Amino acid sequence: MGMKVVYLLLDGVGDCPLQEPSEWKGRTPLEIAKTPNLDAIAARGVCGMVDPVAPGKACGSDTAHLNLFGYPPEQYYVGRGCYETLGAGMRITPQDVAFKSNFATIEGTTVTKRRADRSFEHEGPILAGLLDGTVIPGFPDLSIKVMYTTEHRCAVAIVGPGLSDKITGTDPLVDDRPLCVSEPLDSTAEARKTADALNTLTKEVTRKLETHPINVERRARGKNPANLVLFRGPGSLAPTPPVAEKYGIKGAVIAPTAIIRGVAESVGFDLPKLPKEATGGMDSDFKVKVAAVLDALDEYDFVFVHFKGIDDASHEGDSHEKVRQIERVDAAIAPLLERNDVVLVLSGDHSTPCIKKDHSFESVPFVYCDPVASADAVTAYTEKECAKGDMGRFPGDRVMPLIVSRIKQ
Ligand SMILES: [Zn+2]
Incomplete structure (x- = not known):
């Protein structure tokens, strides 16, 4: 038996x-x-x-x-980004592209701090809530899901049709380096679209974060503003x-x-x-x-x-x-x-x-x-x-x- x-x-x-x-x-x-x-x-x-x-x-x-x-x-x-995203409790499908992300600080085009603040348990969920559901300008069929995870980290997924995870991320991996521009890793229209959408999304996220009262206050107190989200480890679930x-x-x-x-x-x-x-x-x-x-x-x-x-x-x-x-x-x-x-x-x-x-x-x-x-x-x-x-x-x-x-x- x-x-x-x-x-x-x-x-x-x-x-x-x-x-x-x-x-x-x-x-x-x-x-x-x-x-x-x-x-x-x-x-x-x-x-x-x-x-x-x-x-x-x-x-x-x-x-x-x-x-x-x-x-x-x-x-x-399918990569750590996907597993961390699922593990945080976000539901994603094989069509979506998920990232491991950080709240970071950008001045001009330079990522001055890849981690805006490790003590971010109070502000992180509020800013993640602000960004969750953002429609990417110029890509009316694409939006994002955002969930705060731990410290300066959040999980992000781009949701919509015609996406590919065959792209590079935007994280320079070291402080005081220029923000990376996402590039397609193959010649498909899906990879091109996803890389372009991610670059546009990065600007839109900074636009939304820059003027948020949390960041206005952080600047006033001499803290690094969390005015950027870095996207790393793009991945899509395999049909399983x-x-x-x-x-x-x-x-x-x-x-x-x-x-x-x-x-x-x-x-x-x-x-x-x-x-x-x-x-x-x-x-x-x-x-x-x-x-x-x-x-x-x-x-x-x-x-x-x-x-x-x-x-x-x-x-x-x-x-x-x-x-x-x-x-x-x-x-x-x-x-x-x-x-x-x-x-x-x-x-x-x-x-x-x-x-x-x-x-x-x-x-x-x-x-x-x-x-x-x-x-x-x-x-x-x-x-x-x-x-x-x-x-x-x-x-x-x-x-x-x-x-x-x-x-x-
Ligand atoms: Zn182990």
Whole structure:
């Protein structure tokens, strides 16, 4: 009989042997952390090493998740702009072109500050609301959707017929450089139209922002006016069969992190609303997320839960914090081990060695733990132990077929 599946994804959990402190030398954070629950899952299940995208390839969380969800990035990856936009909660279609955007400062034609102000939580939503729905002058069939996200950032999408994402953005990427003019990247009429519309839109946005009372006041107080929006990472969604259609299952993703929500949304997972204590950062309340998983199991065949804090600690090169985050996840997942009616799948999405402070190419430890199937000899969730497991080393696109076949058994 089929069984429901919970996938525990520990972002950036894989690591390399640490060099310090001396008592930790030669061991990885997973080997140092006290993880009775993760080890119990490994002991009850079959283990292996997964290459989230491909052997020897360092990957982003977005491409890794796409591939683990069974959507090969070479066919379905549509760029960070799209995922951040979807993750912020904006609905876009494959016809629209989405951007990752900043409120910035322009003087004449020079972008003096690419980030007008990092403390923009009050003003950002007001200015995003002002710009939302703007019709682009000279392009009566094109308008924009704008949504404030975090700090100086907002998500923008151009909506209308005959658009293309084969254009360059307007962000000079460095302060005190001229604003870039968007150019088409191919010879289609759609790319030409979109680049022209984006250049016109940039001027219209500045016209609207320049005289807004928020900017009049900011200038009066000697602050940088937010009189420009920079457009970067243009992308359109690829036509994508949703998970319900592709696999015939009902799936939910528990993740507060915008980019993961965006990837999940792009392939049609449901995204249950989470309490604000689930922050998507190192301060996230992991127990609240596990409670959300248990709730979702009433309704869904497959529940995927993403733990981000481990990766954040790795990017800071803080091995002590990484160990602490791993132990926090371990404590939070205890209620899931009591469920003998659920298959647990456990892996990372890439390694993020503390010594490198960045994503790296190593394969990551994987466990498939089925209450009514046999286990292998592995008894600890670590890089070295899982490498001895029965599943051996395999690519990430093998994971969903395994899960789906178990749900439908
Ligand atoms: Zn990641």
